[in-house]
Structures are given as C-alpha cells and as structure tokens.
Amino acid sequence: MALHHPPAEGAWARIDAREAGFDPAGLERIAAYHRAHESEWPRSMYHSNGEYVGTAYIDEKPPYNTVIGPVKERGPPAGMLLKGGRIVKEWGDIDRPDMTFSVAKSVLGVLAGLAVARGLIRSIDDRVADYALDDGFAGAHNAQITWRHLLQQTSEWEGALWGKPDSVDRNRQAGPGANNAAKGDDRALSAPGKHWEYNDVRVNRLSLSLMQVFRQPLPEVFDAAIMAPIGARDWIWHGYFNSTVEIDGRAMESVSGGSHWGGGFQIPTTALARFGLLIAGEGCWQGRELVPQSWISQMLTPCPVYPVYGFMWWLNTDGALYPSAPHDSVFALGAGNNVIWIDRANDLVMVARWVHKAHIDGLIAVVRDAMR
Template sequence: MVLQGGHLLASWGDIARADMTFSIAKSYLAVLTGLAVDDGLIGDIDEPVGQRVPGPLFADAHNGKVTWRHLLEQTSEWRGEMFGKPDQIDHNRLVAPNADNSRKGELRELQAPGTFYEYNDVRVNLLSFSLLNLFKRPLPDVVRERIMDPIGASKNWSWAGYDNSWVEIDGQRMQSVPGGGHWGGGMFIGADDHARFGLLMARGGDWNGKRLLSQGWIDAMWAQSANQPNYGFLWWLNRGPHANKAAPETAVYALGAGGNMIWIDREADMIAVTRWLPSAKAPEFIRQLIAARG
C-alpha cells in the first residue's frame, strides 16, 4: 500500500489479510512505552527499570543499572533468561545490509548498560514483560483500546505470546507478548491496519483531532540514539552509513523479517507498507517511490 496526504494512491495483493509481521511488533512496543510515559506509569525513561518492575530480573548490580532508554535503544546489555531463552542467543547479532552473523550466539563479554548496541530479541521481550507489569493487563488489549480501535483498525489483527510466557500479575493470569516471531507467537496484522498505524505516527499521534499519543514521545522515538546512528526507540532511521541516499534523512521505518515494513516519508507525507518484499529489493522500491512522488 502507498498513501500520500492520508489518501490511498495504490495497493496490490490482499491488504486485509492478517500476516505475521515479525519485528515490526517492536515499534508497537515503543508506542506502548510512550503510552506508559504519557500515563505517568514511567516517570523518567532514564530511571532504572527495576524501580518499577519487581522480582529478580533487575536485582543484581549489572541489571540494576538498566533503564527504559537502554531497552528501547537496544543498548541494555541485560543478562539473564526470558521464557527459556538466554540473552546469549542473540549475542553478536547484526541487522544491516550484508551483515556477518556467523558468530551469532557466541558468548561475548558484556559491556556497561547503555554503552553497546546489539539487536537482541530476548531483551526486547524483557521490555514487553516490564510494560505488562506497569499496565497490569495484556498489552494487546491496551494497544487495541488506546490506538487501534480509535484509528479504525480492523478486528482481524492479533498478538500472541509463547506457550510458556503466561505470567501472573496481581493475581491475574496473562500472556506476555514478544517483539518478534523468532520462537513462536508474534503479531499478525494486515497491511491496511499497519498503514493506519503509520499514518497516526506521521501525524504526530493525533487522529482527526483526538490526541492518542504525545508528539513529544514520537519525537523521542525518532531521535538518533548515541550508539547506533540509524536507530531510535525500536524504530529505524534513514541516517548513518546504511541510509538510503535516495530518501530524505527524516524518513523512518518499522522493519520486520520477510520484507515487512512501514515506511514513513514525513517530507512527502507518504506512507508505504510492504509485505514479503525481498530485502535486496527494498532500496530500489524506495528509490522508485521517491521518484514517483514528484
């Protein structure tokens, strides 16, 4: 799908089919974090997560230094295990064109929280679990009520956790959801719902005059992180050495395996959603999109 000025320019395929979206779910987690900030559930994203999340996950000296910002920028260096998966499983993992992941999963020496970027799904799942402890209700319910229903999204999308990610919070049993699809679960959603979500982000969190998410949080999500020039808060930025030179630096995107992408060109007020686009074809698709916008 391609939209400009909020109007549909073109679509092809079954845009309503709820498909696995892989790591685009991470960008939805970033928005949920913004809701927690807007609600006052998080006072300061630079505070240690352990101040608000009870239990052993942030109890030792190393993990006790992990902040919300670190989890959002993927610089937490948190060590431990979530739902049977140790953080080591994504050590030495790179997400970049022609990345060498031959050492993925090899144990490496951890750095101080906030000093080293690593794309690590176990730590993203930790963020999701931490947010669950704040909202005290299933995150899919929160995002449906606060974001998806107000923007007119369908009822077809779903977000499921793992068989072993059921937890009890304040006496209520609920499932913690992942920020990807590595080990089961994940977000299944149609391109048309992604497009609405992308349009809300491009419009600064305002939907037809109703404020759903603060503009300040969207600005924070899309600010360049200190340790990774093309990464913000679980959103990718068209910045740094891997930027698409045909597109403006202000472009941002949510990205998942399998060529799943929500591309937001703020200069042209354009949204594009791709599904199952081969990764090698994405730069050319964006180049042609930019050329066609005039």
C-alpha cells in the same frame, strides 16, 4: 496537503495519481517491482527440511531454534501507498492478516510512550529494577539498566526468558552491513548504554516489563488506546506457549517483540497503514492526541551508539539505512520482509509485505522515480 484519516467504517479516500504528484505509469511499476522481488521465504514459513524460517535465516542452532509460539503461512506480496493519508496505490490482498515479525518492536516503542504519558513510568532514565515485579533486574549489572537502555537496545541485559538466554542473540547485528557470522558466540558484556545489539530476548524482557507497569496485557492496552480509535481491525498479538504470568491474581500472556520463535503480530496491511499514518501525524488522529507529540519526537531521535535506531524504530540518518529514501524517513521493519516506510518530507506512508530484503531500497527507488 491536509492529512486525511480514514473512517473506521466506509471507504478509505483515494487521490488521483497526478494530484498526488505521481506519474500513473510509474505507479504501476511499484507493484510490478514488488511482485518481481518477492521475499525468498517459503509461503509455509518452513523450509523443506522442517526448519522454521524465523530461526533458519539467522542460522540459529538447536536447542534455541525451537518454535514456542504460533506460526501462520504467509501470503503473497501486498502493499499500500498513501499520500496525505489518501490511497494512491494498493496491490495484493491488503486485508489478509499476516505475521509481521519485528514491526512489533515499534509497537512496544509506542506503548512505552503511553506508560510515560500516564505517569506509570516517571522517567525513561529510571532504573527498570525499581518497577519490576520479578527478580529479572537483580544483580549489579542488570540493576543499572534504564528504560532508555531497553528501548534503544543498548541494555546488555543478562539472563533468560521463556527458555531463551540472552546469549542466543549476542553478537547479532541488524541494519547496514549486518554480519551475523558470530551470532550466539559469547562475549563480555559492556556497561548498559554502551553497546547496541539486536537482541530479541532483551526486547521480550521490555515487553514483560511494560506489562508489569500497565498491570494489563499489552494487546488490551494497545487496542483501547491506539488500534480501536484509528479503526485498525482483524489483528492479533501472540506471546509464547510458556509466556503466561500472573499479575494481581490474573493470568496474562506476555507478548513477543517479534516472531523470532513464533508468536508476534498477525495483522492486515490496512491496519499497518493506519498505524503508520498515526506516527506520520505525530501521534494525532482526527484531532485527538493518542500519543504525545513529545514522545514521537523522543522515539525518533537517533541513539548515540547506533544513529540509525531510535526507540524501537529505524531511522535513515544520513541515508545510511536506505540511500534511496529521504534522510528524515523512519521505518518499522520486520523480517521476511515487512516494511512501514514513513517519508515525512513528502507526506508519504508505504506498507510493503514480503519484499525481498535486498530489494527494499530498490522498491523505495521505484516509488521515488514515480514522483513527478
């Protein structure tokens, strides 16, 4: 089936359930399952005791749980299912911009590819210190860190950024069997490239380093290169109240790689679906290469240290991430939970907003069961 790219204006093409290979009754069960397994997070994003859910869910302690970026109330469950780029099913308010948490990390992975394509980063195995406009990579340990290390979350970068030390996320885990009982406990650092750790301070360091390479705010780069060409609108990407720096005489806000402390993407389901469709099409949109196919391939290659992770994208290597999904599936994932699922084997893209974390695989299974 030829890949359809929706126009920037006008109706998004739809496809009949049977033509798309789905049982119509099975399709109805997808939205019903999602609604029955909504995220446990409060709609306000704050618990009754005043704790922000973005830090409370990982039991972060004061003073590092302080919110330093914008927070928006979340909406109810919403989603879209595409076959070959055409809408098979949608549910909820798909036009509502909502926070997306670590889906922003996957955007950073794409922006790194643009920097490579433009020659702003000569090689992802170059030391980031050679590109830095500050002293964040000074010292024997940090000087060894390459762009590849930052992109794979194996950098072991040591320091503080925007008032948050990297130690706040030491011992933090994500993915299959994640256990965060030791999150924030000190540990000896490994050599860069030898240890995988889900560390939001280090991801924010990647974001700042990319802005220094582009010498332009990342939302401007992303909009001009990706979002405007694919017709994705009504989104905004926040940094923090204290993350503005000056480059070439211009004040620029360094955006966050998630919403751990507030900030991050606020974006509609429709825009996420367009972004997912771009990745499903290996970086091409309406015959135009927006992201090099070679970069998409690198970005979705398993990290040797942690094979369910690529360059800021989640991989279903050997079915370890979500057993119900094909093994070549790839995901952009954000807490709460926000999901872009790209099923390359079956030409599907699904976006699901605010699904209970324990039921993401169940939702995938319902989609699979609906396929004839």
